[in-house]
Amino acid sequence: MAKRALRVAVFGGSFNPIHVGHLIVAEEAAERLGLDRVIFVPAGQPPHKGAEGMAPAAARLEMVRRAIAGNPRFAASDVEVRRPGKSFTVDTLGTLRKRLPAGTELFLVIGEDAAADLPGWREPGRIMELARPVVAAREGAARGAVARLRRMMPRGRGPETVAVRVDVSATDLRSRIASGRSVRYLVPEAARRVIERRGLYREGAR
Numbered sequence: 001m002a003k004r005a006l007r008v009a010v011f012g013g014s015f016n017p018i019h020v021g022h023l024i025v026a027e028e029a030a031e032r033l034g035l036d037r038v039i040f041v042p043a044g045q046p047p048h049k050g051a052e053g054m055a056p057a058a059a060r061l062e063m064v065r066r067a068i069a070g071n072p073r074f075a076a077s078d079v080e081v082r083r084p085g086k087s088f089t090v091d092t093l094g095t096l097r098k099r100l101p102a103g104t105e106l107f108l109v110i111g112e113d114a115a116a117d118l119p120g121w122r123e124p125g126r127i128m129e130l131a132r133p134v135v136a137a138r139e140g141a142a143r144g145a146v147a148r149l150r151r152m153m154p155r156g157r158g159p160e161t162v163a164v165r166v167d168v169s170a171t172d173l174r175s176r177i178a179s180g181r182s183v184r185y186l187v188p189e190a191a192r193r194v195i196e197r198r199g200l201y202r203e204g205a206r
């Protein structure tokens with residue numbers, strides 16, 4: 001009997017820090033699409049975000065690794081953290097595809113806000129050839145991103161969607177920490193301990 005092709009999603013982001021929004025969206029995508037694996041890929045130097053307020057890549061990778069530990073479907077990749085220079089999704093997908101068994105079906109998990117930006121990323125057409133987008137609903141994101149991606153994709157190959165809504169953003173978490181407020185339950189406990197131990201995001205922290 002022919003073996004079913006592996007179904008793997010790539011979930012990129014700055015994860016500065018990783019929060020429950022990321023985890024809930026990834027779990028929902030895995031369940032809804034029957035994914036074998038979701039690979040979290042923290043960005044080394046995100047091309048669309050300045051270094052201001054960005055925790056060191058090693059710290060963001062550590063938070064991701066600790067936050068996903070124990071979920072057999074979740075994995076973390078250091079492919080962007082190790083790559084010198086800016087990270088582009090098209091390169092990351094190309095690299096990961098080569099490492100996965102031939103025939104693997106690849107997906108790209110992105111929030112609705114990022115989906116609205118995707119047409120402006122490097123080689124968006126190639127990105128969508130390599131991986132089918134899985135767009136997660138997000139508060140405050142401009143409407144229409146899914147329809148726009150559908151128009152850019154070959155007929156009959158629209159983006160998948162994840163409807164669960166979790167109104168948490170890393171920007172808000174960083175400002176909570178900087179002003180001494182609690183992020184307990186918004187950030188997975190194991191990641192929160194890394195933030196405390198390393199003194200991340202405190203006012204004046206670099």
Ligand code: ATP
Binds near residue numbers: 013022138167
């Ligand atoms: P920041 O506030 O610093 O921009 P963020 O909370 O958007 O951070 P990122 O690490 O930049 O987190 O996000 C990685 C990916 O996860 C992006 O595609 C983003 O759209 C998506 N994402 C993050 N938080 C949510 C959420 N609450 N719901 C849906 N998608 C999300």
